[in-house]
Amino acid sequence: MAFSIPYPESVISLSTDRVSKEDAHRQEHTAQEIVRRLEHQPGLILADEVGMGKTFVALAVGSAISLARPDDGPVIVMVPPSLKQKWPKDWSVFFEKCLDRKQCGHLDAALADSGVALLRLLDDPADKRKEIIFLTHGALDRSLTDEWVKFALIRRALRKRTSMNHVRAALRRFAGRLLRRHWIDRKNPDL
Numbered sequence: 001m002a003f004s005i006p007y008p009e010s011v012i013s014l015s016t017d018r019v020s021k022e023d024a025h026r027q028e029h030t031a032q033e034i035v036r037r038l039e040h041q042p043g044l045i046l047a048d049e050v051g052m053g054k055t056f057v058a059l060a061v062g063s064a065i066s067l068a069r070p071d072d073g074p075v076i077v078m079v080p081p082s083l084k085q086k087w088p089k090d091w092s093v094f095f096e097k098c099l100d101r102k103q104c105g106h107l108d109a110a111l112a113d114s115g116v117a118l119l120r121l122l123d124d125p126a127d128k129r130k131e132i133i134f135l136t137h138g139a140l141d142r143s144l145t146d147e148w149v150k151f152a153l154i155r156r157a158l159r160k161r162t163s164m165n166h167v168r169a170a171l172r173r174f175a176g177r178l179l180r181r182h183w184i185d186r187k188n189p190d191l
Helices: 021-037 054-068 086-098 115-123 147-158 162-179
Strands: 075-079 109-112 132-136
Touching: 021 054, 054 075, 054 086, 054 132, 075 086, 086 109, 086 132, 109 115, 115 132
Parallel strands: 075 132, 109 132
Antiparallel strands: none
């Protein structure tokens, strides 16, 4: 799960007219450290006081990952429901003020506040797919009442991962309960 990417200092700059140079330096250092740590661990928690720039640090990290690994699909940023409108607005400011668009090319973001919206964004053609998706916490639980949407999500999660064969095999036993259907053929190897 861990991976190594370079932090694109020439593309991302958190020094803007919105924050002091000290704060911008601290935020950039934090973003670089997070990217460095992702080489050795699959994730981490970013926590600080209100107003310390966590959102912009997270956007810098997400942008760095998206720029370094464009073929790996979008970066998913989980956001609380109460902040689901704030993150896309902050993305607009970040995109305008903190990215060198000549060097970074095109980065685009979208909000998915339901499982169906997420699946639609993931299903976009590669040339139109968003690089960063803000997914509202609980969106996958709240809106996935359609069994076929659940099935599509499970199928998408297991696609192209040869290391997931044991999960695929076990899925046949549990698919009926996951999808809340009793008609699932548990012996079907193509499930």
